[in-house]
Each structure stands twice: as structure tokens, then as C-alpha cells.
Amino acid sequence: MNSSIEPIIYVVDDDEKMRESLLDLFIFAKKRVSVFSSGSEFLEIADTRAPGCVVVDLQMPGSTGLEVQSRLVSMGSDLPVIFLTGEADVSASVTAMKAGATDFITKPFVNQDLLDAVDHAIRVDGERRKLDAGHEQLQDLAGTLTPREQQVMYAVASGLMNKQVAFHLGIAEITVKLHRMSVMRKMHSRSLADLVRKVESLQEASLASDYQALRLQAELLRARNRPLVTGSDTMRLQS
Incomplete structure (x- = not known):
């Protein structure tokens, strides 16, 4: 308008x-x-x-x-x-x-x-x-993200560390870092705090309507208290 x-x-x-x-x-x-x-x-x-x-x-x-x-x-x-x-x-x-x-x-x-x-x-x-108008602009920015970038954005904004995001998404930590950098650039965010504010704004306006993304976010939030399975843990389980 x-x-x-x-x-x-x-x-x-x-x-x-x-x-x-x-x-x-x-x-x-x-x-x-x-x-x-x-x-x-x-x-x-x-x-x-x-x-x-x-x-x-x-x-x-x-x-x-x-x-x-x-x-x-x-x-x-x-x-x-x-x-x-x-x-x-x-x-x-x-x-x-x-x-x-x-x-x-x-x-x-x-x-x-x-x-x-x-x-x-x-x-x-x-x-x-x-x-x-601000919400519409944020929605437009979020629309430029790939599905994987959206997953990383919601996960990072929920407070998960790169290592945790990588584990639960089944990708390498370096890949998470690359996606995170891309998210920050596309969302015009200069800091993590700024990105979190934008994600919260999207959620409050019900603009984050993709069911799969929201479901993944909930799963990642619940996963905060789950212990991570590291490479050494995997070796012990196999032995």
C-alpha cells in the first residue's frame, strides 16, 4: 500500500x-x-x-x-x-x-x-x-530461500548449534555453515540476533505457513535435549 x-x-x-x-x-x-x-x-x-x-x-x-x-x-x-x-x-x-x-x-x-x-x-x-509492509518484505526475502536453507534458518533461529543442525538434518557441518551464510545474505541479516527477530516476525504474522518447515522446527526444538551421536560413539556402538 x-x-x-x-x-x-x-x-x-x-x-x-x-x-x-x-x-x-x-x-x-x-x-x-x-x-x-x-x-x-x-x-x-x-x-x-x-x-x-x-x-x-x-x-x-x-x-x-x-x-x-x-x-x-x-x-x-x-x-x-x-x-x-x-x-x-x-x-x-x-x-x-x-x-x-x-x-x-x-x-x-x-x-x-x-x-x-x-x-x-x-x-x-x-x-x-x-x-x-514489513512482513510482506520479509516474506519475499524468505521466498528466495531454498527448502534446505529454510530448514537451516528455522533450526539456527531456534537456538541449535551448527553441529546439532548437521546431525538432525543428516548433512555435514560445513554444509550447514554454507547454508547459514547464504541465509544471512538472502535475509539481509547482519547478525544472528537480527535473523532471529525476522524469523519471529514471520511466525507471529503466520507467514511461515509451510507445514513441513514448521514440523521440522518443532522436531529440532524437541531435539535440543537429545544427546548427539558423534563419530566415536558410532564406533563404540558398532564394536
Whole structure:
């Protein structure tokens, strides 16, 4: 997502006077705004992938504010949602917050309170998009690794030494070192600590989705406490 795109405030309210009032407020505050008279109109027309936030009336005929929020989630949109309501509905407020609402404002409200809530929502959205962009970049870098390099990366990041990785993967230690060097270069990591942070970021974002790689990582983690069988041990076992 291009960070230069100006965030947009989507106003969704069936009350025409409220829509006009909010439109004037945001225009006066020099913010980009688009208004809709219903949840269905908003969901059909608006670009929910664009940066910004949604200011939506909780109680509307047809699609309620909560239903609009639910639809956004099902569509994969992470747009922050600010609910407006004519009465303090504790139950609806709790439901909205559990579903990820950014704020819940009761009418009548102080204009500055709403502007502050919108600024906060847009800031949160911007930070999330930067984080997502970073995860996408890491995913692209990880995609340049060979299957063996991925195995070595997860194993090294889990704390295993080169000798342990070599044993459990059935390859020579020098081969592990070569793969490790390649991983560091391809992942643009200048230190092991940096590589570990990147691997953790991939895992937290669920970008490390290859089942075999994750299964191997778990096996290697469990193998930490297993004794290594060295060449001399093998000779004793054979004798």
C-alpha cells in the first residue's frame, strides 16, 4: 500500500442531517471524507483496502453498525471502526470492542473528541500498514530461500548449534555453515540476533505457513535435549 495515499474517513449514517454535519466537520478539519447513507451502500461502493477509518452509526435500519463491522472483518479489511450511538448501550459497546472497534462515542458528542478519535484510528491504521509492509518484505526475502536453507534458518533461529543442525538434518557441518551464510545474505541479516527477530516476525504474522518447515522446527526444538551421536560413539556402538 502506497503510504503517500491520503487516509479517508468513511462516514456511514442513515440520518441525513448527521451525515451533513460530519461531512462539514471533517472538511473543515481538512480531512478526506466520503459519506454513505447505509451499510450496504458503503460495503458495495467503498474501497475498504484504502487507508483510513470508518465512522458508523450503531443503530441503522438494514445493516446495523455491528453488522457493517462484521462484514468488514469477513472481507479481510482491517479498517479501524468508530461507532456512534444515540444512547449508551453497554452491551453493544462490549460487543463492538470485542470485535475490534477502535472507539465508541455517544451522541451528542464534542466535535474535538470525535476528531481526536479519528486521528487515533488513522494513526493506528498507518502503523498497522507499515507493519504489514514489513512482513510482506520479509516474506519475499524468505521466498528466495531454498527448502534446505529454510530448514537451516528455522533450526539456527531456534537456538541449535551448527553441529546439532548437521546431525538432525543428516548433512555435514560445513554444509550447514554454507547454508547459514547464504541465509544471512538472502535475509539481509547482519547478525544472528537480527535473523532471529525476522524469523519471529514471520511466525507471529503466520507467514511461515509451510507445514513441513514448521514440523521440522518443532522436531529440532524437541531435539535440543537429545544427546548427539558423534563419530566415536558410532564406533563404540558398532564394536
